[in-house]
Amino acid sequence: MxxxxxxxxxxxxxxxxxxxxxxxxxxxxxxxxxQAPGLRDSGGAVDFRGVQLEVLKRMGILxxxxxxxxxxxxxxxxxxxxxxxxxxxxxxxxxxxxxxxxDLARILYDLTxxxxxxxxxxxxxxxxxxxxxxxxxxxxxAPRTFDLVVGADGMHSVVRRLAFGDESGFRKDMGYCxxxxxxxxxxGLDHSGVIYNVPGRGVLVGSSRDSSRAGVGFIFAAPELTxxxxxxxQQKRIVADAFAEAGWxxxxxxxxxxxxxxxYFDTLSQIHxxxxxxxxxxxxxxxxxxxxxxxxGTGLAMIGAYILAGELAAARGDHRVxxxxxxxxxxxxxxxxxxxxxxxxxxxxxxxxKKIRRRNRVYKLLSLRLMAGFFSRMASGAANAVPVKDxxxxxxxxxx
Ligand SMILES: Cc1cc2nc3c(=O)[nH]c(=O)nc-3n(C[C@H](O)[C@H](O)[C@H](O)COP(=O)(O)OP(=O)(O)OC[C@H]3O[C@@H](n4cnc5c(N)ncnc54)[C@H](O)[C@@H]3O)c2cc1C
Numbered sequence: 001m002x003x004x005x006x007x008x009x010x011x012x013x014x015x016x017x018x019x020x021x022x023x024x025x026x027x028x029x030x031x032x033x034x035q036a037p038g039l040r041d042s043g044g045a046v047d048f049r050g051v052q053l054e055v056l057k058r059m060g061i062l063x064x065x066x067x068x069x070x071x072x073x074x075x076x077x078x079x080x081x082x083x084x085x086x087x088x089x090x091x092x093x094x095x096x097x098x099x100x101x102x103d104l105a106r107i108l109y110d111l112t113x114x115x116x117x118x119x120x121x122x123x124x125x126x127x128x129x130x131x132x133x134x135x136x137x138x139x140x141x142a143p144r145t146f147d148l149v150v151g152a153d154g155m156h157s158v159v160r161r162l163a164f165g166d167e168s169g170f171r172k173d174m175g176y177c178x179x180x181x182x183x184x185x186x187x188g189l190d191h192s193g194v195i196y197n198v199p200g201r202g203v204l205v206g207s208s209r210d211s212s213r214a215g216v217g218f219i220f221a222a223p224e225l226t227x228x229x230x231x232x233x234q235q236k237r238i239v240a241d242a243f244a245e246a247g248w249x250x251x252x253x254x255x256x257x258x259x260x261x262x263x264y265f266d267t268l269s270q271i272h273x274x275x276x277x278x279x280x281x282x283x284x285x286x287x288x289x290x291x292x293x294x295x296x297g298t299g300l301a302m303i304g305a306y307i308l309a310g311e312l313a314a315a316r317g318d319h320r321v322x323x324x325x326x327x328x329x330x331x332x333x334x335x336x337x338x339x340x341x342x343x344x345x346x347x348x349x350x351x352x353x354k355k356i357r358r359r360n361r362v363y364k365l366l367s368l369r370l371m372a373g374f375f376s377r378m379a380s381g382a383a384n385a386v387p388v389k390d391x392x393x394x395x396x397x398x399x400x
Contacts, residue, residue, distance in 0.1 A: 005317050006031065007023055007148045008144075009030055009033070010032075010034075010150065010157070011033075011034060011157075012105075012118060013105065013153075014108065019284060019308060020115075020116040021112050021116075024115045026310070030117075033122050034122075038120055040102075041105045042102045042181075042264065044264075045070050045072065047299075049384075050096075052296070053096060065099050070191075071208055072193065074090060077360055077363060079248075086363045122140045122141050123138065129280055133145045134279075134281065148282070151282070152284045154287055154290070157286075159283065160288075171271055172270045172272055174268040176219055176222060176267070177265070178217065179239045181256075181260040181263045182215055182216070182260065184213065185211060185212055193205060196250070199351055200351045201243060216253050216256070216257070218239050219268075220239075221349060221351055225267060232265070235263060236258060240258075268341075269290065270289075270290055270295075276289075280319055282319075284301065284305060289338065291341040295340050300333050304386075307326050308323075
């Protein structure tokens with residue numbers, strides 16, 4: 001392989017554009033295909049901790065990310081009358097730097113759009129590996145051949161399905177479902193959030209940088225849920241049914257959801273795979289190791305992009321060597337992230353009144369200064385499990 005090594009990346013979320021940036025820096029030629037008609041710049045807040053900040057710095061976007069920081073303050077658990085029960089300091093949920101997922105997606109796209117070919121509104125339909133590359137067909141575009149293919153297309157990755165098999169063989173559902181959207185800030189929150197629970201259900205509302213808007217999250221136990229991923233009206237009905245008669249101001253929030261067009265709806269699920277590459281095809285980010293909320297998915301996807309491009313350059317484009325080294329370095333972080341995220345559902349929406357009370361007692365403990373530091377270190381586990389190694393200058397020059 002040489003300087004003109006072409007890499008097709010499926011997915012313009014967080015992992016895809018991050019990889020496009022690093023591949024370009026190392027002299028490869030990335031193309032990103034995204035099934036949505038445009039950039040999906042929505043989603044809840046994502047945070048960075050520990051060594052993950054180093055990657056932002058190396059990409060030259062730390063300042064831009066800081067400029068868009070949420071600046072989120074405390075989150076308060078409330079009862080059905082809106083009275084505070086326990087207040088959690090910002091480091092609990094917000095890490096060292098927190099930014100809206102959509103703002104981050106936009107920063108990454110802006111960083112790469114001039115140097116990367118982006119194809120929106122299309123998707124891969126087949127991958128056929130030959131001795132020299134991968135022949136790819138698309139739903140709309142003409143067939144093309146690439147040297148390498150990367151699946152950075154999230155939990156429901158099409159690249160995974162085509163190269164490794166059906167999603168059901170790799171997805172482990174955790175028995176919960178999450179729906180998130182933005183709405184007018186009708187609760188008047190100011191850099192703060194509230195959490196309200198009834199058994200098996202949790203409502204999270206927060207407003208930060210844009211005081212006119214609030215991020216709303218509904219999380220609920222849904223062990224046997226089947227639904228159509230492309231039917232947003234059905235998803236809204238599922239949420240409305242799950243939160244009917246839930247008390248507090250939940251009904252108003254359900255009504256606001258009906259007007260939203262940026263609903264993010266998915267099960268809390270993880271992806272577990274024995275290997276992340278197959279010949280010239282490799283997976284990155286949620287498509288490979290999705291952990292779910294609390295699993296440092298965004299930071300790990302970005303570190304993964306840095307390492308994958310670095311290893312490809314260091315191995316002088318020998319994808320077998322590079323993919324093996326990439327996987328070896330990322331696995332420990334992915335494992336810790338998946339372990340961390342396992343508790344997210346039961347913690348945010350405990351299934352019984354007793355469990356809600358117990359969770360609140362734990363929250364109270366964690367809110368103590370000393371314990372907050374302990375929690376912060378615990379939550380940084382996945383973030384710090386993958387060292388951001390230096391790639392020698394020669395590696396950068398190989399493909400330049
Ligand atoms: C709109 C949106 C909102 C989100 N909101 C939250 C949230 O509130 N909380 C949270 O914890 N996580 C959220 N996530 C997931 C979070 O972004 C990831 O866990 C994490 O950042 C890792 O990023 P990723 O790039 O691997 O996956 P993602 O950010 O999920 O990006 C995957 C990209 O691939 C695209 N894609 C999917 N299928 C195909 C296909 N067949 N062909 C081409 N492209 C395809 C998707 O449209 C998306 O742009 C959200 C993801 C999206 C897409």
